[in-house]
Amino acid sequence: MGFDLIGFAVxxxxxxxxxxxxAISLNLEYGFAGQPNxxxxxxxxxxxxxxxxxxxxxxxxxxxxxxxxxCSIPMLIERENLAVANPALSMGIWGISLAIATLSGATxxxxxxxxxxxxxEEWFLSMILLVAAQMFVIIVRNTPQFGCGFNGLPGxxxxxxxxxxxxxAIFSADTAPALYSLVLVAFAxxxxxxxxxxxxxxxxxxxxxxxxxxxxxxxLGKNVHETRKQIMVIGSALAGLAGAxxxxxxxxASTEDYTSTLTFTIWVMMILGGYxxxxxxxxxxxxxxxxxxxxxxxxxxxxxxxPSFNGSLVNYGRYMVESVILLLLIIYRPRGLRxxxxxxxxxxxxxxxxxxxxxx
Numbered sequence: 001m002g003f004d005l006i007g008f009a010v011x012x013x014x015x016x017x018x019x020x021x022x023a024i025s026l027n028l029e030y031g032f033a034g035q036p037n038x039x040x041x042x043x044x045x046x047x048x049x050x051x052x053x054x055x056x057x058x059x060x061x062x063x064x065x066x067x068x069x070x071c072s073i074p075m076l077i078e079r080e081n082l083a084v085a086n087p088a089l090s091m092g093i094w095g096i097s098l099a100i101a102t103l104s105g106a107t108x109x110x111x112x113x114x115x116x117x118x119x120x121e122e123w124f125l126s127m128i129l130l131v132a133a134q135m136f137v138i139i140v141r142n143t144p145q146f147g148c149g150f151n152g153l154p155g156x157x158x159x160x161x162x163x164x165x166x167x168x169a170i171f172s173a174d175t176a177p178a179l180y181s182l183v184l185v186a187f188a189x190x191x192x193x194x195x196x197x198x199x200x201x202x203x204x205x206x207x208x209x210x211x212x213x214x215x216x217x218x219x220l221g222k223n224v225h226e227t228r229k230q231i232m233v234i235g236s237a238l239a240g241l242a243g244a245x246x247x248x249x250x251x252x253a254s255t256e257d258y259t260s261t262l263t264f265t266i267w268v269m270m271i272l273g274g275y276x277x278x279x280x281x282x283x284x285x286x287x288x289x290x291x292x293x294x295x296x297x298x299x300x301x302x303x304x305x306x307p308s309f310n311g312s313l314v315n316y317g318r319y320m321v322e323s324v325i326l327l328l329l330i331i332y333r334p335r336g337l338r339x340x341x342x343x344x345x346x347x348x349x350x351x352x353x354x355x356x357x358x359x360x
Contacts, residue, residue: 006174010181012293017184018246019285019292021191023269024278025238031276031340032199033231034211039112039129040266042136043236045258046108047101047243049140052153052253054097055079062089071148076155083157084165094159098244105240106233113229133263137255152254156247177249184245191238195278198234204343207231208276261319265292268322271329274336283337291318 022044029035056070059082068075083090112132140147147153160179163171198204206227209217214224247253265288273284299314329336 006178008293008297010174010177012289014177014181014184014249015292016286016289017181017188018242018249019266019269019289020188020282021238021242021245022266023273023281023285024191024195025235025242026266026270027273027276027278027281028195028199028207028238029231029235031270031274031281032204032207032211033228035228035232036126037129037232037235038126038260038263038267039131039133040235040239041258041260041262042129042133043105043109043239044243044246044262045136045140045253045255047105047240048247048253048258049147049153049243050104050240051097051101051244052156052247053146054100055093055156056153058093058096059083059086059089062093070153070155071144071151079155080157080161083159084162087162087166090157090162091159094248097248098241101244102237102241105243106237108240109233109236110229112236113232130260130263133258133260137259141255147253147255150255152252152256154252156251156253158248158251180249184249187241187245191241192278192282199276199278200344202345204345208343264319265322268326271336272325274338274340276340277336277338280336280338288322291321295321 022040026037026040029037053070056075056079057067059065059079060067060075063082063086065078065082068078112129115128141150143149158176158180160176163175163179164173199207206217206222209220209222210224210227217227218224243258246257250257269284269288270281271284272280272287273282274280295314295318299312302309302314
């Protein structure tokens with residue numbers, strides 16, 4: 001049994017990029033704004049299913065192919081063939097699907113904020129979103145027209161698959177996953193830079209004031225309710241985008257990927273890296289990705305050498321490890337590995353330069 005280093009690198013980078021986007025989105029909501037969201041998996045899954053459904057309908061419609069059930073095997077094969085045969089259209093629909101998924105996440109986040117933010121205790125909000133996430137899974141599983149039931153919605157083709165077919169002299173079958181992993185990393189990088197720009201601004205100070213003392217923020221004329229609504233829309237949009245990116249990476253939208261265990265994993269990443277620290281979110285996502293991919297490889301290896309061993313036990317065991325990590329953090333490092341940093345607006349940079357100039 002050989003070890004595929006390139007395959008591992010592609011898988012690791014892809015999962016890490018997706019985890020990084022999710023960790024940053026939750027850090028914006030809770031780390032900076034103090035708004036707990038236990039329904040992160042719902043917005044992630046919503047983005048995945050919306051992107052999958054949009055692709056499944058747009059590809060046949062824009063090529064004039066006969067329409068059929070998006071859940072059927074013939075339509076699955078037809079979508080894959082259409083995506084490979086029409087490179088420009090496939091790339092265009094991918095971009096449209098990402099935009100629709102992001103907008104859907106933002107819209108549902110806005111709608112969820114109206115009833116959720118009316119509760120006085122912030123942890124009541126988290127319970128409402130947790131229930132909403134479980135309802136999302138139940139509804140999708142039992143609505144074949146939306147998500148193809150328990151089997152999930154397959155046939156979501158990687159937007160770069162056509163390269164190995166149209167340019168086989170240059171690109172191999174492994175090109176599409178490798179290239180897509182780089183695209184995911186690029187999205188994660190842009191998300192990080194935008195989040196950093198957002199929090200190191202007067203709006204970042206507003207988020208922290210709402211988190212630390214909402215009563216005082218209101219007394220100073222700040223609209224706490226509107227600020228919480230805004231950050232929930234931003235975080236939900238990022239989660240929806242991550243879901244859309246994920247479904248093109250994995251190739252199928254299945255409710256098994258969007259359960260409450262995923263929300264727990266995102267919380268562990270955020271707490272591990274550090275509250276209100278986007279660099280910490282990247283660190284937490286990296287460490288949990290190591291645990292995720294490492295447990296997967298360990299499970300496969302043990303099952304290969306010990307056929308009677310159930311490799312899935314190792315995969316499920318990682319959730320126990322995450323629980324232990326969370327307990328240790330609460331006891332010994334409640335603020336995470338990286339401390340919260342002050343808001344560094346452009347004015348702060350100018351002030352620091354002036355102070356250094358005076359010191360000289």
